[in-house]
Structures are given as C-alpha cells and as structure tokens.
Amino acid sequence: MDKITGSEALMRALKNEGVDTIFGYPGGAIMPVYNALYDYTRGENKAFEHILVRHEQAATHAAEGYARVSGKVGVTLVTSGPGVMNTITGIADAMMDSTPIVVIAGQVGVNVLGTDAFQEVDLVGVSQPISKWSYQIRRPEDVAWAVSRAFYIASSGRPGPVVLDFAKNAQTGMCEYEPVKVDFIRSYIPYPDLNMDAVKAAAELINNAKKPIALVGQGVELGNAQEELKAFLEKADIPAGRTLMGLSALPSNHPLNMGMLGMHGSYSVNHKEQECDVLIAIGMRFSDRVTGDISRYAKQAKVIHLDIDPSEIDKNVKTTVAVVADCKVSLPALTEAVNEADHTEWKESFQPLRQEEIEHVITPATKPTSGPLLMGEVAHDVAKATNSESILVTDVGQNQLMSARYFKYHKSRSIVTSGGMGTMGYGLPAAMGACYGAPERTVCCFMGDGGLQMSIQEFGTIMENRIPVKMVLLNNNYLGNVRQWQDMFFGKRRSFTPMCNPDFKGIAEAYNISYRSVEEREDLADAIQEMLNTDGPFLLECAIKPDANVEPMTAPGMAVDEMMLNVEC
Amino acid sequence: MEENKLYTIQVFTENIVGILNQITAVFTRRQINIESLNVSPSSIKGVHKYTITAYSTEETMNKVVKQIEKKIDVVKAHYYLNDDLFLVEVALFKLSTPLVMAHPEISRAIRHANARITEVNETFCIVALEGTTEHILDLFYEINKVKDCILQFTRSGRIAVTRSCQEEVSRFLHERGEEI
Numbered sequence: 175m176d177k178i179t180g181s182e183a184l185m186r187a188l189k190n191e192g193v194d195t196i197f198g199y200p201g202g203a204i205m206p207v208y209n210a211l212y213d214y215t216r217g218e219n220k221a222f223e224h225i226l227v228r229h230e231q232a233a234t235h236a237a238e239g240y241a242r243v244s245g246k247v248g249v250t251l252v253t254s255g256p257g258v259m260n261t262i263t264g265i266a267d268a269m270m271d272s273t274p275i276v277v278i279a280g281q282v283g284v285n286v287l288g289t290d291a292f293q294e295v296d297l298v299g300v301s302q303p304i305s306k307w308s309y310q311i312r313r314p315e316d317v318a319w320a321v322s323r324a325f326y327i328a329s330s331g332r333p334g335p336v337v338l339d340f341a342k343n344a345q346t347g348m349c350e351y352e353p354v355k356v357d358f359i360r361s362y363i364p365y366p367d368l369n370m371d372a373v374k375a376a377a378e379l380i381n382n383a384k385k386p387i388a389l390v391g392q393g394v395e396l397g398n399a400q401e402e403l404k405a406f407l408e409k410a411d412i413p414a415g416r417t418l419m420g421l422s423a424l425p426s427n428h429p430l431n432m433g434m435l436g437m438h439g440s441y442s443v444n445h446k447e448q449e450c451d452v453l454i455a456i457g458m459r460f461s462d463r464v465t466g467d468i469s470r471y472a473k474q475a476k477v478i479h480l481d482i483d484p485s486e487i488d489k490n491v492k493t494t495v496a497v498v499a500d501c502k503v504s505l506p507a508l509t510e511a512v513n514e515a516d517h518t519e520w521k522e523s524f525q526p527l528r529q530e531e532i533e534h535v536i537t538p539a540t541k542p543t544s545g546p547l548l549m550g551e552v553a554h555d556v557a558k559a560t561n562s563e564s565i566l567v568t569d570v571g572q573n574q575l576m577s578a579r580y581f582k583y584h585k586s587r588s589i590v591t592s593g594g595m596g597t598m599g600y601g602l603p604a605a606m607g608a609c610y611g612a613p614e615r616t617v618c619c620f621m622g623d624g625g626l627q628m629s630i631q632e633f634g635t636i637m638e639n640r641i642p643v644k645m646v647l648l649n650n651n652y653l654g655n656v657r658q659w660q661d662m663f664f665g666k667r668r669s670f671t672p673m674c675n676p677d678f679k680g681i682a683e684a685y686n687i688s689y690r691s692v693e694e695r696e697d698l699a700d701a702i703q704e705m706l707n708t709d710g711p712f713l714l715e716c717a718i719k720p721d722a723n724v725e726p727m728t729a730p731g732m733a734v735d736e737m738m739l740n741v742e743c
Numbered sequence: 744m745e746e747n748k749l750y751t752i753q754v755f756t757e758n759i760v761g762i763l764n765q766i767t768a769v770f771t772r773r774q775i776n777i778e779s780l781n782v783s784p785s786s787i788k789g790v791h792k793y794t795i796t797a798y799s800t801e802e803t804m805n806k807v808v809k810q811i812e813k814k815i816d817v818v819k820a821h822y823y824l825n826d827d828l829f830l831v832e833v834a835l836f837k838l839s840t841p842l843v844m845a846h847p848e849i850s851r852a853i854r855h856a857n858a859r860i861t862e863v864n865e866t867f868c869i870v871a872l873e874g875t876t877e878h879i880l881d882l883f884y885e886i887n888k889v890k891d892c893i894l895q896f897t898r899s900g901r902i903a904v905t906r907s908c909q910e911e912v913s914r915f916l917h918e919r920g921e922e923i
C-alpha cells in the first residue's frame with residue numbers, strides 16, 4: 175500500500191466523516207496539515223470549505239453554531255499553544271451545552287514533549303476536564319482511528335466537544351491509510367437500553383396526574399424527537415415549558431406551549447411548577463437558572479426525568495421515576511403507555527397568570543408607544559418579519575434574554591445561544607457558523623454593545639466570505655445585564671458598566687458591511703425590511719433605552735413562584 | 744443531613760494514560776478529600792483498577808460514581824461500605840534499634856499486633872504490618888509513646904476485593920464483548 179503523511183491521512187479521515195466545513199487558523203505546529211489542506215480546499219478535488227476566522231475562540235463558537243443548526247459535528251483546526259488556548263472557552267461552552275464539535279490542534283513533536291518547547295502546552299491536561307474526550311495523536315498510523323473515534327464520541331449519546339492534540343511528527347510521518355469507522359467503544363454506552371418497567375411506572379404517574387407539566391429541554395432536539403414530543407404531549411394533554419436551550423424543540427405556536435422556564439421565563443410556568451402534581455422533565459438538566467432556590471423547587475411534585483445521561487438523574491432534583499434513554503426511543507414508548515387525557519381545566523388555570531404577564535410585561539415590552547426603542551419590540555418585530563422561520567443566534571446579556579423571550583420559533587433547531595456558560599462574544603461567530611450549517615435559512619444574530627466588541631474582529635471573516643448574517647446590535651451603551659443587577663442588588667452603584675462605545679457605523683463601513691441605525695420607532699419596520707432584503711451581511715444598530723430591565727425575574731435565591739413581574743430597583 | 748461515612752470506591756478503566764486525573768477531578772470538583780488511593784492491574788487483562796477511599800454521604804457517592812463512569816474510558820465504577828469488602832492496608836515502620844532494645848514493651852506490642860520484623864541492624868529495624876487502618880494506627884500510637892523511636896512510617900492505600908464472587912465488571916465486559 176502507498177504511504178501518505180499523517181496530515182494527508184487527516185484529510186482523508188475528515189472526508190470519510192462527511193466533513194464539509196472547517197473553521198480554523200494556521201500556525202507553526204499545524205503547518206503540515208494546512209499544507210495538505212491546500213489541495214482539499216480548491217480545484218477539482220475540493221472537499222472542504224475552510225473559513226479563516228480572525229481569532230481561534232471564534233473558530234470554536236462558529237463550529238458550535240454550525241453544529242447546533244445542522245445536527246452535524248462542527249470542526250475547528252488550530253495551531254498549538256496560544257492557538258489552542260484561545261479555543262478553551264469554546265470547548266467549555268460546547269461541553270456545558272452538549273454541542274458536538276471536534277477541535278484539532280497542532281502539538282510539538284513527541285521528542286520534545288514535556289520540555290517547554292516553543293508553543294507547547296499540555297493540551298490534554300488542560301482540556302480533559304472541559305471536554306467529552308481529549309486525546310493526543312502521537313503516530314501517523316493512529317490518525318484514522320483517532321479521528322473516527324473523535325467523531326463517534328462527539329456526536330453519539332449526549333453530544334459534546336472532543337479535542338485531538340496532533341503531534342507534529344505524526345503530521346509529517348508516513349503511514350498506510352485505511353478508512354476506519356469506530357462505532358463501538360466497550361466502556362462507553364451512548365444509548366442506554368430503555369427500561370420498560372420505568373416507562374410503565376412513569377405512565378402510571380402520568381395517568382393518575384391531575385396537574386401534569388412537562389419541562390422540555392435541548393435533549394429533544396439533540397435526539398431529533400420533536401415530533402415524538404408533540405405526539406406525547408398531545409395524547410396526554412400536558413402543558414409544557416421549554417428551557418432556553420430547548421425553545422425551538424416545541425414550536426412557539428403549539429397550543430401546549432406555555433412559555434420559557436427559568437429566571438426570566440414565563441410567569442405562569444414558573445408558578446405552575448410549584449403547583450403541578452407530576453413534573454416530567456425531558457432532555458433537560460434542572461440548571462439553577464431553571465430551578466431557582468432548589469430546596470424549595472417543586473417539592474409537591476412527583477418527578478419523572480427522561481434523559482440519555484445517567485449522571486443527570488438525581489444530580490439536582492430527586493426523581494421519582496427515571497427513564498434513562500434517548501428520548502427518540504423513550505418518548506414513543508411513553509406515548510404508547512399513557513392514556514389519552516384531557517386537562518383543559520388545568521391548562522386554563524395558566525391563563526390568568528399569562529394574562530397578567532401579557533398586560534404588565536409582554537405588551538409594554540413589545541408594543542410600546544412612546545419612549546426610546548426597547549429590545550423586546552425589536553426581537554418581536556424581526557421574528558414577525560421573518561415569519562418566525564429564521565434562526566435566532568444570541569450573544570449574552572439582556573439582548574440574549576429579551577430576544578430569546580420575544581422571538582418565535584416555528585421550525586426546530588432555531589435557537590443558538592450560550593446557555594450553560596453564558597459566554598459573551600459567542601453570538602457573532604456562532605451566527606457565522608450557523609450560516610454555513612443552514613445555508614438555506616435566514617440567520618439573525620442579536621448582540622449587545624459589550625458582546626459584539628468581544629468578537630468584533632470577526633467582521634473580517636464576514637467581509638471576506640460575504641457571510642449573510644443579519645446582525646442586530648441592541649445598543650444600550652451599558653453592560654446591561656450587570657447594570658440591571660447593580661441597580662437591583664448593589665444599591666445602583668454602576669461599577670464599570672457604562673460603555674464608551676465606538677462609531678459602529680464607521681467600523682461596519684471599514685469592513686464593507688451594510689449598515690443602518692434606528693433611533694425612532696417609526697423607522698424600525700423599514701429598517702428591518704432593508705436588513706432582510708439586503709444580500710449579504712448587514713448590521714442593524716438599534717438605540718435601546720439605556721436603563722431598561724429584563725422582566726419578569728426570579729431574583730437569585732428566590733423560589734420560582736416568588737418571581738417578580740416587574741422588577742424594583 | 745446524611746452523615747459522612749468512609750466509602751471505598753472502585754473504578755475499572757481501560758489502560759490509557761491520563762485517567763487518574765479524570766477520576767480525581769470528580770472528587771476535587773466536589774471538594775471531597777481522597778483519603779487513600781491505590782492503582783493496580785485487575786484480574787482482567789487490559790483493565791486497571793483504582794481503589795479510592797473518601798468520607799462522604801451515600802447521596803454524593805451516587806453522583807460521584809455516575810460522573811466517573813461518564814468518562815469515556817472508564818468501564819465501571821462502584822462504591823462500597825467496609826462491610827461489603829475484604830480489605831487491607833500495609834504499613835512499614837522504621838524504628839531505632841537502640842530504643843527498641845531499651846523498651847521491651849515495643850517488641851511486645853509488635854508481637855501482639857502480629858507485625859513482622861523484616862530487617863534488623865544496629866541502627867534501625869523494619870517492621871511490616873498489614874491490617875485495618877485502626878489496627879495499624881494502634882501499633883503506631885503504642886510505639887510512638889517512646890519519643891523518637893519511629894524514624895520513618897508509611898501506610899499504603901487501602902486495597903480491597905468485594906464479597907461478590909468475581910470482579911463486578913467482568914459480567915459487564917462479557918456482555919459488551921458479544922456486541923463486537
């Protein structure tokens with residue numbers, strides 16, 4: 175058999191895994207790979223699109239965005255030392271949010287490992303605690319196996335980030351190449367067998383429930399079980415709340431959708447969690463942002479937890495019945511086992527609280543008639559202008575919570591946000607990745623003035639590739655979310671939250687990105703249309719009321735039913 | 744609040760570098776002190792066995808074991824109380840020979856504890872003892888009554904086998920093996 179370099183083996187292995195897009199940045203220790211990549215990114219043999227980002231952190235976030243909208247594994251390629259250290263935030267972010275990415279990094283040759291060689295870092299040591307699997311490739315003949323194992327681990331079961339630390343001698347050394355497909359690891363059980371006794375026990379609880387409530391998480395989307403979820407909820411007539419990460423797992427306009435869970439979620443769902451008799455958690459992990467004071471969370475309820483990851487069971491909330499399996503399998507089994515039910519009265523009992531929220535929070539936030547622009551109305555209007563069919567990518571902060579609250583999701587895989595990590599700077603690169611992961615869809619990226627500036631260098635990537643991301647800058651000239659907490663809990667002492675911002679128009683122009691700003695409410699609809707009608711990237715800067723707060727809110731340490739409709743500062 | 748007890752955690756893993764870090768990190772994140780740790784090959788080829796002791800509650804142990812098992816190359820993890828196990832520790836004492844000669848109660852204590860003297864010369868002697876932690880500590884305190892007699896002292900981590908017949912991991916591996 176002909177011998178090839180380890181770098182060439184990597185190209186073939188990636189192709190073998192069906193990779194079409196790579197987000198990367200070259201450097202010394204990964205140069206042999208970039209040399210092999212040259213032939214794979216042009217001409218007749220072109221296999222991959224390689225997107226040169228402007229900072230490696232953006233490469234991981236872009237890979238995350240790509241993965242979240244496509245369901246495929248996102249790929250990042252970087253050099254050793256500083257290159258891969260810049261990806262660490264993205265790896266941790268992907269771990270928290272169960273996002274399948276594979277980060278391939280150069281490493282110094284094995285002969286100098288451990289000697290503090292130039293740009294050497296103990297990558298496996300650094301990344302192990304924040305990745306699903308981290309492995310050092312030391313020989314070219316291990317490339318095919320390691321790459322396939324990496325993709326298998328990243329994408330199977332509960333997905334997550336995998337790191338491959340690719341030593342330089344393995345990149346340049348020669349090996350024979352045979353395609354490998356890893357789909358079994360004896361110590362790893364990505365899809366636990368469904369226990370039918372657990373299903374029966376869960377069904378019995380549900381059949382006897384008078385006031386059941388379902389909590390829907392991203393697991394439903396990761397398991398591709400959106401239809402199975404609907405069938406289950408509809409048969410047993412169970413009202414549902416969705417987590418931030420699971421917002422598009424159940425369409426916004428579904429009659430059983432009662433709103434978002436958590437600190438800034440729906441007023442009715444947060445109260446009803448404290449009143450339900452059976453709580454059915456589906457592919458969600460009872461994050462503290464969802465439960466509030468956990469010692470007072472849903473104590474009256476029997477808890478059924480459907481999750482693919484056994485370590486989530488009883489981690490935060492003690493369950494009555496655990497159904498450990500892929501929800502693609504467990505949901506149909508449960509649907510089969512439950513009786514048709516009618517919970518009209520219970521569902522209707524959500525309405526008064528819902529009305530209160532509409533009156534005191536939603537209408538004022540989305541349909542104000544005077545005063546400066548509000549985040550809620552921009553999100554609401556953009557969603558409407560895209561028929562609720564576009565993908566929402568958010569940064570972190572008030573812009574995230576408000577756009578997530580007021581966007582509408584009629585298609586699945588429509589929200590890309592940093593939920594567990596809350597990583598500022600995530601939005602813009604994740605939106606770039608989303609454009610590659612779902613090229614047929616409109617991608618709207620909502621950002622704050624703080625978060626945009628954490629990734630603003632990516633304007634370069636957007637310029638170079640004409641990435642058609644619709645960027646909405648909600649500019650309140652504040653690190654708004656922190657400012658809100660300072661106002662509420664720190665005596666209005668606004669310690670380092672006012673922002674001295676640049677001329678964003680000038681920056682957009684310098685990068686040849688179409689730009690428009692809106693200050694007046696009457697211009698908003700037209701500006702949104704212009705953004706959507708313009709081919710290619712567009713930055714829409716909205717001058718937002720500087721001291722508006724995200725409402726409703728469960729203050730830290732409070733129980734979910736102590737949620738405030740309007741916050742007092 | 745559940746009370747803290749001494750648990751023994753056994754972890755079976757593939758023989759791959761870097762696993763120890765991953766296991767101890769689970770304890771560190773939860774602020775659990777590892778009392779002792781022993782690593783050795785198991786009776787199954789290619790499978791390593793970690794025996795760890797720590798004070799904790801059953802509820803926490805449950806979570807810890809599941810989080811350890813979640814690591815890709817960890818095959819199985821279990822926790823036990825002392826009653827579930829045959830367990831032993833080994834201690835080595837290096838004692839001053841002149842002080843041992845001068846204090847006959849030390850030799851008596853060594854004999855009484857069933858410890859073995861494995862080496863003697865005119866400056867020091869080596870005493871080996873296997874048994875439970877308490878058993879070993881009893882002898883330590885007894886000898887330590889004579890000031891400066893103990894020149895060096897070391898205790899191994901606990902090693903243990905379960906009361907079940909085979910390694911509990913063998914059935915699991917057998918089932919998994921058939922899938923290949």
Ligand SMILES: Cc1ncc(C[n+]2csc(CCOP(=O)(O)OP(=O)(O)O)c2C)c(N)n1
Nearest residue numbers: 571572573596598622623624625653654655
């Ligand atoms: C990398 C990072 N640093 C700091 C924070 C803490 N933080 C959370 S929200 C926020 C303010 C964000 O300000 P901006 O981007 O302007 O958004 P706004 O809340 O004003 O919409 C900060 C600093 C974070 N989440 N991530």
Ligand SMILES: [Mg+2]
Nearest residue numbers: 622623652654
């Ligand atoms: Mg801001």
